[in-house]
Amino acid sequence: MKKRLTFIMLAIVAIALSCGAQNHEKRMKQIRQAYADRLEIMKNNPYAESGKPFNQVGVDVAENMPGSGLHERHDKYYFTQEQYSDRGDMESTLYFATSNGTYAHGIHGYKWEFLWDSMEGDPMFALLVRTEGDARKEYRFYFENGKVIKTVPDVKQWPDKDDPESLHPFIISKPADVLKLMKRHESTFKSLLGY
Numbered sequence: 001m002k003k004r005l006t007f008i009m010l011a012i013v014a015i016a017l018s019c020g021a022q023n024h025e026k027r028m029k030q031i032r033q034a035y036a037d038r039l040e041i042m043k044n045n046p047y048a049e050s051g052k053p054f055n056q057v058g059v060d061v062a063e064n065m066p067g068s069g070l071h072e073r074h075d076k077y078y079f080t081q082e083q084y085s086d087r088g089d090m091e092s093t094l095y096f097a098t099s100n101g102t103y104a105h106g107i108h109g110y111k112w113e114f115l116w117d118s119m120e121g122d123p124m125f126a127l128l129v130r131t132e133g134d135a136r137k138e139y140r141f142y143f144e145n146g147k148v149i150k151t152v153p154d155v156k157q158w159p160d161k162d163d164p165e166s167l168h169p170f171i172i173s174k175p176a177d178v179l180k181l182m183k184r185h186e187s188t189f190k191s192l193l194g195y
Helices: 002-044 176-193
Strands: 056-065 069-079 094-103 108-116 123-132 135-144 147-152
Touching: 002 094, 002 108, 002 123, 002 135, 002 147, 056 176, 069 176, 094 176, 108 176, 123 176, 147 176
Parallel strands: none
Antiparallel strands: 056 069, 069 094, 094 108, 108 123, 123 135, 135 147
8 A cells, every 4th residue: 555655646746747847848838939939030120111210229339457457248138018918007117138248358248139029028048158168058047937947958967167256256055046137127228228
């Protein structure tokens, strides 16, 4: 009887884990499609005949950082129009942002890409591409309901040198810190639009 109960419990756990994995895969497929859709819209630039960016705002920062010299950062924010938001307020919804930076005389660089749900504004995805000279390393973060559901590479496989200091200029000591960084970008976006 005890063996049978143990077997039943293990079967239930296995089924639950399988369902959870299928839900994560479904979510990641949604995220990949949304990401591809956003990139396609920006590439095609359907309002190019006006000669001006559409629903886009940016900021460029150049500062002298101790120990690494000139640090340049270029941030762009892409957003929906007010009437296309389901949130019911009069604010535009941020759906994509990029942050490109170089420092230490161009030896080190990074590019962040952030994706939010275009209707609700919930975080969906973040990509970090770090460059050190000719070396390039990518980190991908997938979100659901305000939580990290997957990192690529898996956090457990990050090399020992991938400590918080090596993910500068932002301190990313755990994947959840990426959500804090996305919130900071949301705040910057809102201040640029006067919200």
